Amino acid sequence: MSVAEFFDMGGYALYVWGSFGVSALLMIIEPIMLRSHRRSVLQRISRIVRMKAEEKV
Amino acid sequence: MKARHKRLGFLVAGLVGLGVAATLVFNALDSNLSYFFSPSDVVQNKAPTDHVYRLGGMVQAGSLERGKELTVRFVVTDTANTVKVAYTGILPDLFAEGQGVIAQGRMGPEGTFVADEVLAKHDENYMPPEVADALEKAHAGAPTEVSKQ
Amino acid sequence: MNARLINWFKFSSPATFYPLAGKMVPIFTLLAVVLIGVGLYMSFFVAPTDYKQGEGYRIIFVHVPAAWMSMFIYLIMAFWAGLGLVFNTRLSGMMTRALAPTGAIFAFLALWTGAFWGKPMWGTWWVWDARLTSELILLFLYLGYLALQGSIDDTRRADRAGALLVLVGVVNIPIIYYSVQWWNTLHQGATISMDNGSKMGVTMLWTMLIMALGFWAYTIAVALARVRSIILEREADTTWVSELAEVRR
Numbered sequence: 070m071s072v073a074e075f076f077d078m079g080g081y082a083l084y085v086w087g088s089f090g091v092s093a094l095l096m097i098i099e100p101i102m103l104r105s106h107r108r109s110v111l112q113r114i115s116r117i118v119r120m121k122a123e124e125k126v
Numbered sequence: 127m128k129a130r131h132k133r134l135g136f137l138v139a140g141l142v143g144l145g146v147a148a149t150l151v152f153n154a155l156d157s158n159l160s161y162f163f164s165p166s167d168v169v170q171n172k173a174p175t176d177h178v179y180r181l182g183g184m185v186q187a188g189s190l191e192r193g194k195e196l197t198v199r200f201v202v203t204d205t206a207n208t209v210k211v212a213y214t215g216i217l218p219d220l221f222a223e224g225q226g227v228i229a230q231g232r233m234g235p236e237g238t239f240v241a242d243e244v245l246a247k248h249d250e251n252y253m254p255p256e257v258a259d260a261l262e263k264a265h266a267g268a269p270t271e272v273s274k275q
Numbered sequence: 276m277n278a279r280l281i282n283w284f285k286f287s288s289p290a291t292f293y294p295l296a297g298k299m300v301p302i303f304t305l306l307a308v309v310l311i312g313v314g315l316y317m318s319f320f321v322a323p324t325d326y327k328q329g330e331g332y333r334i335i336f337v338h339v340p341a342a343w344m345s346m347f348i349y350l351i352m353a354f355w356a357g358l359g360l361v362f363n364t365r366l367s368g369m370m371t372r373a374l375a376p377t378g379a380i381f382a383f384l385a386l387w388t389g390a391f392w393g394k395p396m397w398g399t400w401w402v403w404d405a406r407l408t409s410e411l412i413l414l415f416l417y418l419g420y421l422a423l424q425g426s427i428d429d430t431r432r433a434d435r436a437g438a439l440l441v442l443v444g445v446v447n448i449p450i451i452y453y454s455v456q457w458w459n460t461l462h463q464g465a466t467i468s469m470d471n472g473s474k475m476g477v478t479m480l481w482t483m484l485i486m487a488l489g490f491w492a493y494t495i496a497v498a499l500a501r502v503r504s505i506i507l508e509r510e511a512d513t514t515w516v517s518e519l520a521e522v523r524r
Contacts, residue, residue, distance in 0.1 A: 075319070079330035084395050088334045088388035089315075092341065095380050099497055100304075107504045111521055114507060118517045134361045141442065148446045152457075160459040161404035182459055218398030220327065228461055245398045248327070250466040252335065253476040258326035 162228050165207040168239075181209060181239055182228040182247065190223050202227060202239075213241040220246035287366045289506045290515045296499040303496035310489030317482040325479075334392040335479075339466075340487040342385035344494055345413060346448055348378035352420075353445045356438035368434030369509065371441060372424055373502035377494050379417035385410055397461060405454035406462035409447055416444040430509060 078085040162182030163173040173179055181202055189201035197214045200223075211229050221227060226247030234240045253261075318336040325332035352374045359367030389407065390400040401407065420437050427433035455464045467473045473480050510516050517523075 078333070079324070081329065081331035081395055084331060084391045085333055088337055088391045091387055092337045092384050095384060096493060099377065099380060100500070103497065103500050103504070107500070107507075110504050110507050114511050114516060115522045117511065118522055121517075130361060130363075133363075137357060137360055137442070141445075144443060144446060152450075161402065161461055162459050164459070216398075218396065219331075220396045221398075226463075243398075245402070245461060246396060247461055248396055248463050250464045251474045252325050252328075252332055252466065252479050254323035254478075255326040256323075257476060 164204045165202055165209045166204055168209050168233075169207040173233075175233055178230060178232050178242075180228050180230045181211065181241075182226070183209075185221070185223050185225055185227050187223045199238075200227075202229065210238045211241055212238050213244050215242075215244070217244055218246040220248050287364045289366055289369070289510055290513070292366055293503055293506050296503050300496050300499050300503070303492045303499070307489055307492035307496055310485055310492055314482060314486035314489050317478075317485060322479050322482045323476060328396060331392070331395055334388050336482055336486050338385060338388040338392060339483055340490045341381045341388060342410065343487055344490045345378055345382035345385050345410070346451060347491075348374050348381060348494060349413065349416070349441075349445070349448055352378065352441050356441040359434060360438050360442070365509075368430070368438065369502050369505045370498070371420075371434070371438060373498045373505055374494075375417055375421050375424075376501070377497050379414060379421065381490070381494075382410065382414040382417055386414065399461075402461045404460040404462060405458045406451065406460045409451040409454050412447055413444075413451060416440070416447060420444075 076082060076086075162180035165181070165183050167173050168181060173181070183202040183204045186201040186203045186208060189199075191199045193199060195214070197212060198217065199210065199212050201208050202211055203209075211231075212234070213229060213231075221244065226249060228245045228247050229239060229241035230243040230245075231239055231241035314336065318333055322333070322336070324330060352371050355367045355370040355374070358364065359371065386407070389410075393402075394400050420440050423440055424433045424437035427436055454460060455462055466475050467480070475483075507516060
């Protein structure tokens with residue numbers, strides 16, 4: 070089986086790659102968004118914690 | 127009785143109520159949610175005669191005729207009854223004799239269902255071609271099995 | 276109250292659950308990567324061509340696991356929602372909330388891959404048959420839950436309202452599952468069912484099951500990671516959060 074044949078998927082290229090592609094995209098984007106969200110939450114909380122600590126001093 | 131038990135009671139009662147309501151609704155709707163009518167429904171006059179509806183069943187083996195100008199004629203069967211169908215247009219990849227099909231259109235005057243859209247209904251079987259060949263040989267001569275709806 | 280019940284409630288406290296979830300996330304991430312990697316390899320290089328649909332049927336390896344997950348996740352959400360309403364535990368609301376976006380993604384993927392499969396095989400991207408319509412309703416239930424939960428400022432009230440919506444929507448799950456038996460649909464019947472077994476080649480079946488397991492691991496990893504962020508946000512004012520190593524750095 071050649072590479073071109075593989076990507077052609079027996080003429081169903083658009084449908085097979087359209088399905089797998091979008092699924093892969095979403096399942097990669099979701100963890101990336103989660104990670105950046107977690108970073109921003111952590112940043113916000115540590116800022117608040119630091120501010121509180123400074124107030125006490 | 128603790129508050130927790132009371133909440134659990136409400137929850138169970140609510141869910142039971144919901145279940146009963148849903149059952150009643152689906153009993154009332156019954157076949158109205160069905161996507162298509164079978165040839166038997168058509169023969170028994172259960173299908174509408176005055177407007178567009180969908181007819182579903184199997185394409186009878188040996189009934190497919192390709193006429194002039196892209197018009198195809200075939201017979202849709204549910205093994206009990208049959209309906210003749212005429213369609214002009216492009217057929218989906220899975221369309222074949224012995225395959226499930228759903229045609230949308232209306233009954234013509236001379237008893238032929240005139241379709242303006244034909245969709246293929248595929249079955250729940252998936253297998254490699256070799257297995258399919260082997261199965262076919264094993265079943266040769268035996269009547270083709272029609273999958274239940 | 277017996278000892279087991281006390282442990283149970285201790286486990287459901289966000290302060291104990293947060294580090295536990297933190298340990299589980301990498302395990303399930305690894306599992307997901309390995310299982311989906313093997314599943315994808317099998318989807319394209321091991322599983323044979325289908326006798327009728329050729330290579331086009333390979334869409335099944337994402338379509339069916341995504342559709343299964345969209346239903347499973349909803350059931351797990353309903354479980355947490357019920358638990359939250361009865362026991363008033365804080366964690367249940369957070370778990371329900373953490374699962375919803377992933378459920379919505381899988382419901383969307385089930386519909387999307389279904390459309391990309393329906394077009395060449397059936398001849399249409401979409402039909403309003405009972406199976407497709409009930410799956411679309413499932414997507415709307417996820418989105419409705421997220422909108423409702425997000426629109427109420429008080430988290431306790433938001434969780435309770437969301438939990439009620441999730442529990443009411445649970446009737447939709449058996450409807451999706453049995454729609455192909457109860458009504459005439461364009462969608463075919465179940466290939467794998469409890470009473471009929473499988474109607475699929477063995478290699479194809481294994482590929483699909485491995486992908487489904489991979490999606491399970493993915494869901495667990497993502498939901499636990501998300502619940503950790505939710506715990507941090509909601510417990511931001513507590514001492515235990517302010518003493519966390521990742522906050523103090």
